[in-house]
Amino acid sequence: xxxxxLNTRMQAETTAPRxxxxxxxxxxxxxxxxxxxxxxxxxRLAVVGLCILLGLLSTxxxxxxxxxxxxxxxxTHPAQRLRAPSxxxxxxxxTLGRDIYxxxxxxxRLTLIISCTVVGVCMAIGVPTGLIAGYYENAVSQxxxxxxxxxxxxxxxxxxxxxxxALGPSLPNLILALTVTYWPWFTLIVVAETRTVKKATxxxxxxxxxxxxxxxxxxxxxxxxxxxxxxxxxxxMGLTIMTAAVLGxxxxxxxxxxxxxxxxxxxxxxxxxxxxxYATAPGLAIFLVVMGFNLLGDALRDILDPRLxxxxx
Amino acid sequence: MNVLNYVAQRVVxxxxxxxxxxxxxxxxxxxxxxxxxxxxxxxxxSRQQIEALRQRYGFDQPLLTQLGIYLAQLAxxxxxxxxxxGRPVLTDLRERFPATLELTLVSIALATLLGIPLGMFAAxxxxxxxxxxxxxCTTAGxxxxxxxxxxxxxxxxxxxxxxxPLGGRIGVPEPRALTGFFLLDALLSxxxxxxxxxxxxxxxxxLTLAYPAFAxxxxxxxxxxxxxxxxxxxxxxxxxxxxxLLITFKYLLRNALTSTVAQIGLLFGSLLAGAVVTEQVYDWxxxxxxxxxxxxxxxYQATLGITLWAGVAYGAVNLxxxxxxxxxxxxxxxx
Numbered sequence: 273x274x275x276x277x278l279n280t281r282m283q284a285e286t287t288a289p290r291x292x293x294x295x296x297x298x299x300x301x302x303x304x305x306x307x308x309x310x311x312x313x314x315x316r317l318a319v320v321g322l323c324i325l326l327g328l329l330s331t332x333x334x335x336x337x338x339x340x341x342x343x344x345x346x347x348t349h350p351a352q353r354l355r356a357p358s359x360x361x362x363x364x365x366x367t368l369g370r371d372i373y374x375x376x377x378x379x380x381r382l383t384l385i386i387s388c389t390v391v392g393v394c395m396a397i398g399v400p401t402g403l404i405a406g407y408y409e410n411a412v413s414q415x416x417x418x419x420x421x422x423x424x425x426x427x428x429x430x431x432x433x434x435x436x437x438a439l440g441p442s443l444p445n446l447i448l449a450l451t452v453t454y455w456p457w458f459t460l461i462v463v464a465e466t467r468t469v470k471k472a473t474x475x476x477x478x479x480x481x482x483x484x485x486x487x488x489x490x491x492x493x494x495x496x497x498x499x500x501x502x503x504x505x506x507x508x509m510g511l512t513i514m515t516a517a518v519l520g521x522x523x524x525x526x527x528x529x530x531x532x533x534x535x536x537x538x539x540x541x542x543x544x545x546x547x548x549x550y551a552t553a554p555g556l557a558i559f560l561v562v563m564g565f566n567l568l569g570d571a572l573r574d575i576l577d578p579r580l581x582x583x584x585x
Numbered sequence: 586m587n588v589l590n591y592v593a594q595r596v597v598x599x600x601x602x603x604x605x606x607x608x609x610x611x612x613x614x615x616x617x618x619x620x621x622x623x624x625x626x627x628x629x630x631s632r633q634q635i636e637a638l639r640q641r642y643g644f645d646q647p648l649l650t651q652l653g654i655y656l657a658q659l660a661x662x663x664x665x666x667x668x669x670x671g672r673p674v675l676t677d678l679r680e681r682f683p684a685t686l687e688l689t690l691v692s693i694a695l696a697t698l699l700g701i702p703l704g705m706f707a708a709x710x711x712x713x714x715x716x717x718x719x720x721x722c723t724t725a726g727x728x729x730x731x732x733x734x735x736x737x738x739x740x741x742x743x744x745x746x747x748x749x750p751l752g753g754r755i756g757v758p759e760p761r762a763l764t765g766f767f768l769l770d771a772l773l774s775x776x777x778x779x780x781x782x783x784x785x786x787x788x789x790x791x792l793t794l795a796y797p798a799f800a801x802x803x804x805x806x807x808x809x810x811x812x813x814x815x816x817x818x819x820x821x822x823x824x825x826x827x828x829x830l831l832i833t834f835k836y837l838l839r840n841a842l843t844s845t846v847a848q849i850g851l852l853f854g855s856l857l858a859g860a861v862v863t864e865q866v867y868d869w870x871x872x873x874x875x876x877x878x879x880x881x882x883x884x885y886q887a888t889l890g891i892t893l894w895a896g897v898a899y900g901a902v903n904l905x906x907x908x909x910x911x912x913x914x915x916x917x918x919x920x
Binding site for chain 2: 418419421422423425426427429430431433434435437438510514517518521522534537541544545548551552555558559560562563566567
């Protein structure tokens with residue numbers, strides 16, 4: 273069947289020799305991600321946050337070559353314990369004579385592993401459950417919501433602490449405890465967003481066209497849920513790092529000699545006020561990293577989620 | 586909708602959640618590889634003693650039966666007995682609750698009294714130096730870890746300057762118990778030394794908890810005010826020539842504070858359930874410390890008790906928040 277001619281320009285296009293009318297044929301139209309990147313780079317605070325996070329990422333990856341004493345993760349040097357910062361040990365040494373700077377760099381690895389795994393798994397659980405519970409109104413969605421309610425009925429730290437203790441303190445168990453207590457937040461975010469999107473006319477249109485529900489959910493609802501989800505995930509990275517540090521501080525995280533930042537502060541606390549540098553460095557590291565995620569998250573929210581925009585006007 | 590009806594409905598929906606929470610915590614505290622009977626008996630106990638304890642506490646029964654017994658016990662208002670203190674968990678909780686409540690009230694009051702005005706001024710004069718410094722301050726407040734802040738405050742104010750004590754709740758004999766709040770008790774019984782000591786002891790923990798809370802409150806207030814400032818009705822009131830202060834305090838704030846009130850409630854709820862690490866660092870004898878201690882010692886009856894308590898407190902506070910929001914903004918209920 274001959275295609276219907278809609279306007280003169282299209283007519284011209286079919287008859288005349290092919291001319292490039294649209295600049296985007298020459299220069300690709302910037303994609304959403306490109307625009308997002310540009311907007312982030314224009315936001316000073318977001319750039320600061322991004323720099324902090326890139327710094328964390330690169331130091332974590334390059335920790336073995338950046339650290340002056342990479343063997344200090346396990347090795348101990350009792351002879352040089354609790355030395356103040358010097359050229360040899362920029363952040364001093366700890367109670368077993370280990371270089372705090374080296375341990376801090378390797379601790380960044382642990383922090384990244386913990387936060388990325390927890391948030392990643394939470395999203396993997398939260399997105400499907402949230403889409404189902406938000407899109408359908410049946411027994412399954414009720415079950416998901418009630419289950420989420422139970423986990424959200426107490427502050428996260430108490431439940432995570434009880435779980436980590438029950439499973440036995442170790443890094444995988446810490447990650448498990450944080451994940452189990454955190455996925456309901458993601459589910460509820462997705463549920464709330466899905467319910468909003470579901471009311472939109474285009475979803476109704478897909479129903480009218482006879483699109484299968486799973487297709488609607490996957491291709492029409494999910495992309496619209498994604499941007500608030502990215503915002504919350506970025507912000508929750510910071511929260512996860514803080515909660516992980518709390519559990520590490522209470523001895524529930526990675527076991528010694530692992531250089532977990534929270535655990536380092538707990539060790540250092542015993543040597544205050546003499547070994548000032550000992551407790552300061554890991555605390556500042558946590559502070560900086562959490563701030564990095566928060567700054568980036570705030571900027572992403574301002575860009576991606578106008579409904580939540582917080583007075584940048 | 587009738588408010589009482591609404592409350593009753595919410596309370597009814599809270600109950601299954603709490604039962605679910607109890608079941609969850611029960612299984613959580615019983616997957617422990619350690620033998621609870623051996624833990625109670627202590628290290629030097631003989632096998633017979635452990636066996637006797639196992640029968641006494643019912644650990645020889647199947648888990649589901651144990652759960653049933655525990656739930657039946659709960660229904661009579663009995664939270665069981667703490668293994669370590671050897672006293673009913675409810676008594677422990679009741680005794681420690683005033684300490685946590687006092688700390689929570691002081692911190693939230695501090696955070697609110699600073700956060701709302703500062704957030705408001707930052708919004709009214711936005712992009713001024715006040716706004717920028719407040720933003721820096723709140724950004725830091727949301728990124729700082731409570732226990733590290735606590736340690737640093739201890740380091741500076743207790744160890745270096747020796748202004749405030751390192752931990753504990755009071756340094757002199759406790760004032761006569763009237764309300765359970767040491768500050769109030771000391772005032773009521775005109776006990777100056779006790780009041781001063783209690784005040785000194787509460788300062789650092791309250792500051793530690795208040796800082797992040799202040800950051801949250803100030804941010805929400807600021808964004809709320811900024812948001813409402815641009816609504817048409819404010820423009821209209823300005824055009825009508827209403828006094829500036831009247832617009833700000835009567836119309837602007839009321840509309841701007843809805844989300845702030847919700848945040849204050851959430852903060853209150855989470856602190857009431859126990860500011861876990863802060864209480865631990867300052868050795869504050871409240872529920873947070875109790876939670877950490879009982880969880881660490883596998884004291885499962887106490888763990889269950891504190892979790893259930895946290896759930897009740899959280900639920901109750903959330904309900905109150907909804908009511909407060911309904912009073913500020915009646916549209917909330919109609920939705």
